Amino acid sequence: MNEKKNTVLMTEGGIFKNLLFFATPLILGNLLQQMYNAVDSIIVGNYVGSNALAAVGAGASLIYLLIAFSLGASVGAGVIVSQYLGAKEKEGVHKAVHTALAISIILGLILTAGGILFSRKLLVMMNTPAEILDDAACYLRIYSYGLIFNVVYNMAAGILNAAGNSRRSLMYLAAAAVVNIFMDLLLIAGLKIGVAGAAIATNFSQAISCILALWFLFRVPADYRISLKSLRIHKAMALRIIQIGLPTGIQNMVISFSNILIQASINQYGAMAVAGFSAYLKIDGFNILPVLSFSMAITTFIGQNYGAGKYDRMKKGMWVTLLMGIVYTVLTGILLLTFSGQIMRLFSEDVGVIAYGQTAMRYFCPFYWILAILHSLAGTVRGTGKSIPPMVVLLVSLCLFRIVWIQLVLPYYTSIEGIFILYPVSWLVGAVLMILYTWKGKWIEL
Known part of the structure; x- marks a missing residue:
């Protein structure tokens, strides 16, 4: 293999083709990852029961909180690496990839320890129903042992994606899916070891994808190759990565906190509501993750073209990404609504679980295209290195607005619909704000 084969620069050629070829492996990889997460819940729901299904889902928002900051760091590293690759600065690429991987190892160890020590306390604070608390704590504690693999893999995948080599991430996630x-x-x-088995299976699969990604990075004949002896934190480079990644990390953590508040509100409706909502969230990922894949694709595209000084190409890429995201989410939203009953019965035959899941689908599925606009524009701006404006927009819409809604509006609702309707309304607020900034803000330095 040569360097050209393992590095794909999107500064030349057809924009639609570049973005589609880069985004497709990301989408397929995320769908694979979501598929084996869904399989966890399907097998638990059918072989253990609805309470166990609720227990696995109860900690989902906490899991994202634990890894949220590290995901921000991987975004920051990806932007830096893509810009250096676009500018063809080999020394910058070398320092960026080694600093990024070192940061991920440190973060992974800290998060693993935190998850093990505090998982049950956090679940109690969320008012997790008593009938599922023990299983939920067991699942989350065992899952935490594998957080190091999750964090390091996300950083390794961020480096691969920055190099345009998203097919590798797909291959490793495919292997992880089979193992899971x-x-x-x-x-x-x-x-028959219940929810503990689901957590162990996930840890094994994450370890496999992490090891495979690192194995490739240690061997690839390209500028972003990792050398064990060069693995260290370069202070100036770490500050650049943190400068770009910190806003995204804070954004992720604060949004995760708002999702924890939402989960706590859902917990008050009992185990069936928790089970139905958590089952639907596994389906929700088949819309959300491709949207985030498009956002990641445009971030890399913008980063490389920004590094190369091709500003007109950046704007055209933004419009292409918006079109792809909207078309995808409209089509999948229609499909999910059409087959909502059949989909929910995959997870459970319990009428209550199915009813809660279908109710969530009616509020979510018609409006994913709004979320596609929000994240496509956020990814576009973030690719220039300006990560603070998207952070502010996402924090205002997906966190502050949701918290205000929970405190001031939700008490007037007597049913769970008051929680479900919050999602599309907050997406709309974010999309409007992001459109205004992209239109009026100075995010491209000419």
């Missing part, structure tokens, strides 16, 4: 499904069937359906 096999381990689920063995541990849950076969050995």
Whole structure:
């Protein structure tokens, strides 16, 4: 293999083709990842029961909170690496990738320890129903042992994606998906060890994807190759990564906190509501993750073209990404609504669980295109290195607005619909703000 094969620069050629070829492996990889997360819940729901399904879902918002900051760091590293690659600065690429990986190892160890020590306390603070608390704490504690693999893999994937080599991430997630499904069937359906089996299976799969990604980075004949002896934190480079990644990390953490408040509100409706909503969130990912993939694709595209000084190409890429995101979310929203009953019955035959899941779908599915606009524009601006404006917009719409809604509006609702309607309304607020900034803000330095 040569360097050209392992590095894809999107500064030349057809914009639609560049973005589609880069985004497709990201989308497929995320769908694979979501698929094996969904399989976890399907197997748990069918072989253990609705309470166990609720227990697995109860900690989902906490898991995202634990990894939220590290995801921001991987975004910051990806922007820096893509800009250096676009500018063809080999020394900058070398320092960026080694600093990024070192940061991820440190963060991974800290988050693993934090998850193990505080998982049950956090679940209690969220008013997790008593009938599922023990299983939820067990799942979250065991899952936390694998956080180091999750964090390091996300950083490694960020480096690969910055180099335009998103196909590698797809290959490694495919391997992880096969391992996860096999381990689920063995541990849950076969050995009958319940929610602990789901957590162990996920940890094994994340370890596999992490090891494979690192193995490739240690061997690839390209500027972003990792050398063990060069693995260190370069102070100036770390500050650049943190400068870009910190706003995204803070944004992710604060949004995760708002989602925890939402989950706490849902917990008050009982285990069936928790089970139905958590089951739907596994389906929700088949819309959300591709939207985030488009956002990641345009961030890399913008980063490379910004580094190369091709500003007109950046704007055209933004419009192409908006079109792809809107078309995808409209089509999938229609499909999910059409087959909502059949989809929910995959997770449980319990009428209550199915009803809550279908209610969520009616409020979410018609409006994912709004979320596509929000994240496509945020990814566009973020690719120039200006990560603070998207952070502010996302914090205002997906956190502050939601908290205000929970405190001031939700008390007037007597049913769970007051929570579900909050999602599309907050997406709309964010999309409007992001459109205004992209239109009027000075995010391209001419």
